[in-house]
Amino acid sequence: MIRLFDLVFSALGLLLGFPLLLVLVVIGFFDTGSPIFRQERVGRNKKPFTLVKFRTMKKDTASVASHLASADAITPFGRLLRRTKLDELPQLWNVLKGEMSLVGPRPCLFNQDELIAQRESRGVLSARPGITGLAQVNDIDMSTPVLLAETDEKMLKSLTVGAYFKYILMTVSGKGAGDRVPGKE
Template sequence: MKRAFDFVVAALGLVLLMPAMLIIGYLVSRSSPGGALFVQARVGRSEKPFDCYKFRTMAHGAPVAGSHEVAASWVTPIGKRLRSLKLDELPQLLNVLRGEMSLVGPRPCLPNQAEVIAARRARNVFAIRPGITGIAQLAAIDMSTPEKLAEADSRYMHSRSFLGDLRIIAATVLGGGGGDALKG
C-alpha cells in the first residue's frame, strides 16, 4: 500500500506542481551559473546507489559533501529560500515515481558518509527506501550525528504506519523540521 500511495502522490505532485517547478528551475538557472537541477549519488534501499534529484541551491562547483559539512557561503541567495521552504526537494518526486525513494523514510545519505552508513547498517535501516522527509528531519537531526540519526531512522522503520506517514507529510508541508544544518 505504501508504494502505491507513494506512486500516486508523486505522479499527481509532479503534474500539479510542474508549473511551479518550471518557475523555480528558471529562477535557479538565472540566479547563478549552472543548471537548475542538482544530481548527486545517494545510498538507497539495500545500499544500492541512485541518482537523487534536487533543485540546485549551492554555487556551481561546490564540494561534494553533506550540507552540514559545507560552508553556508556556498549556498546561493535563492538556494537559502528554497531550502527554508523545502522546495529544493520537489524534483525528488521523480525519485519516488521511479521507486528509488519514498515520500517518508530516512533521508538518503552520500556514499562517502561512512559513519552514517555504518550506523544505519548496524540497525538494518537500508531495508527500507529512503524518503523525501522523515521523523529525523522533523526533529532537526541531520547527518552530523550518525548514531542519533540511525536511531531515529530505526525508530521510524519499526513503528511506521500509513497514518504516521500522513502526519509526517503534513508536518513537513506545514513547515516542521529544519533540514540539514550548514556550517557557519
C-alpha cells in the first residue's frame, strides 16, 4: 500500500512541480553552474543507488555527510533551498524509480561505517530509504549514528499508513531541520 502511495505522490509531485523544478534548475545554474547534485548512497539491502538533489554547496565541496561539511560551502541560494527543503524535490525521481520511499530512513554514504553497522544490526537496511521520517521530524541527524539507527528501527516497526502521512505532513509544514551543516546555517 505504501509503495502505491509513493508511486502516486512522486509522479504527481514531479508532474505538478515541474514548473517549480525548472525555475530552481535555472536559478541553480546561475548559483553554482551545476544545479543537480548526484551522490552514491546506501540503498535497500545495502544496494548502492544514485541520489539526486538540488545542489546547495559549491561544486568543489568534499563528498561527506552534511554534519561534517563546512557551512562556508553552502551558497546563499543553497541555504534557502535547505531551509525550505526544496533541495529534496529531485528525490521524487528516486522514489518513482523504487530506490527510495517518501518515508523511511535517510540514505547514508558508504563511508559512514558506524551508522551502517548500527542500521544493519537493527534490520533498518532492509527497508527502502526515505526522504523523511521519524528522525528527520525530530531533528535527529547522522551525527548521532546510534540514536539515528534506534529511531529508524522504531519508525519502521510502527510505520502505518497514518504514520506515513503524519511524517510527510510534519515535514511539509516545516517540522525538523533536515541535514544540518554546523556553523552558519
